[in-house]
Amino acid sequence: MISQFFVLSLRGDNIIFRDYRADVPKSSAEIFFRKVKFWKGEEGEEAPPVFNVDGVNYLHVKVAGLLFVATSRVNVSPSLVLELLQRIVRVAKDYLGVLNEESLRKNFVLVYELLDETIDFGYPQTTSTEVLKSYVFNEPITIDAARIPNLGAAAIFMQGSRRMPGTAVTKSVVANEPGGKKREEIFVDIIEKISVTFSSSGYILTSEVDGTIQMKSYLTGNPEIRLALNEDLSIGSGGGSNYEYGGSGGMGMVMLDDCNFHESVRLDDFDLDRTLTLVPPDGEFPVMNYRMTQEFKVPFKVYPTISDVGAFKAELVLKVRAEFANTITANSVVLRVPLPKSTTRATFQLELGASGQSTDFKESNKMMEWSLRKVTGGSEHLLRVKLTLSQERNANIKKETGPVSMNFTIPMYNASRLQVRYLQIVKKSKTYNPYRWVRYVTHANSYVVRL
Numbered sequence: 001m002i003s004q005f006f007v008l009s010l011r012g013d014n015i016i017f018r019d020y021r022a023d024v025p026k027s028s029a030e031i032f033f034r035k036v037k038f039w040k041g042e043e044g045e046e047a048p049p050v051f052n053v054d055g056v057n058y059l060h061v062k063v064a065g066l067l068f069v070a071t072s073r074v075n076v077s078p079s080l081v082l083e084l085l086q087r088i089v090r091v092a093k094d095y096l097g098v099l100n101e102e103s104l105r106k107n108f109v110l111v112y113e114l115l116d117e118t119i120d121f122g123y124p125q126t127t128s129t130e131v132l133k134s135y136v137f138n139e140p141i142t143i144d145a146a147r148i149p150n151l152g153a154a155a156i157f158m159q160g161s162r163r164m165p166g167t168a169v170t171k172s173v174v175a176n177e178p179g180g181k182k183r184e185e186i187f188v189d190i191i192e193k194i195s196v197t198f199s200s201s202g203y204i205l206t207s208e209v210d211g212t213i214q215m216k217s218y219l220t221g222n223p224e225i226r227l228a229l230n231e232d233l234s235i236g237s238g239g240g241s242n243y244e245y246g247g248s249g250g251m252g253m254v255m256l257d258d259c260n261f262h263e264s265v266r267l268d269d270f271d272l273d274r275t276l277t278l279v280p281p282d283g284e285f286p287v288m289n290y291r292m293t294q295e296f297k298v299p300f301k302v303y304p305t306i307s308d309v310g311a312f313k314a315e316l317v318l319k320v321r322a323e324f325a326n327t328i329t330a331n332s333v334v335l336r337v338p339l340p341k342s343t344t345r346a347t348f349q350l351e352l353g354a355s356g357q358s359t360d361f362k363e364s365n366k367m368m369e370w371s372l373r374k375v376t377g378g379s380e381h382l383l384r385v386k387l388t389l390s391q392e393r394n395a396n397i398k399k400e401t402g403p404v405s406m407n408f409t410i411p412m413y414n415a416s417r418l419q420v421r422y423l424q425i426v427k428k429s430k431t432y433n434p435y436r437w438v439r440y441v442t443h444a445n446s447y448v449v450r451l
Contacts, residue, residue, distance in 0.1 A: 087127035094283035129283030184434035
């Protein structure tokens, strides 16, 4: 299985290192970091998650500004090792509350104890926070909440009209709170990643939603939970469309292609009223993963055009329209466009009064970037890019431009319309009323527009 496990900072500092089989050189961390930092690929391209150097396989994931790496001499399954790394990350977050370089350094004794129980001689043993509580006895040293960076609007949890900052979910599931009294609360995330490809005429060629319902419980006594989803939820190919969409507030017909559930979920009432029953284990875990390829209303439409305006000149116009409700705001919207190889200069012209926007042109790889800090639903934004070319009248200028790729995060919005109708906690006491927080977040996985 794996020979070594180590965690590096983005500066190359070795924070955690464990050698399980002694068949890989101790300098592997330095070799890995040098290879990743000076990766020889296309300009700006990052190293892949799996590569081989001198007979050693390096597998890594990048989380919270840290590199979690496993090495192996044998031909292991890459997906298995990458999943193991992600589960180690999840366990560390459950125990430490917040995962960053400072928390790892302060809790290195606890982290090594977790690794000793998680992996034995390179073979995975358990990655369950619930099981590890019986074997790991060190208490985590928590980080002051004031020192945790702001996670932005996408980290806001909702309970009716009440709001809770995302830092509330960065508490350790095992640490005792000051005063000994534990705040009873449970957090539910509906996180979706959408992939859409548009033709040059604006039609949708492919569209897909990959979603997960994540849960993190701080409830004492492990009470039973009933999580109710849309009553009109259909699973399996049945045709139809999810196109009529007004935001995350209304419910309606939701058609998923397939889904799978956590081992703790009981489906006794699922066919009857789409209710999931479970006793949540400690730590964060995925209650349900799902996939949808039915047609849905896309959150953004992009209209790119490029034309010759002179002997050595061309103009690219980008128009972005937000198709969601004006009560919703998208964050960290970034559009990238590869420009013609003959481009020597790009001059940007934003709208009058535009704020929170920035542009950049990287001449080395002929890539332009347009960043918008916030985009309100229903709004339109325009950018004109005047290009200076080294060739006169380039006939292939349209073929060499694009496609447009887009990244964004939209809190309190989900494309599939999958909703939590209610979250019921079954406990005998009538006075027991813990806090229940629900958050919807949509990210762009692959959002591509052809010119």
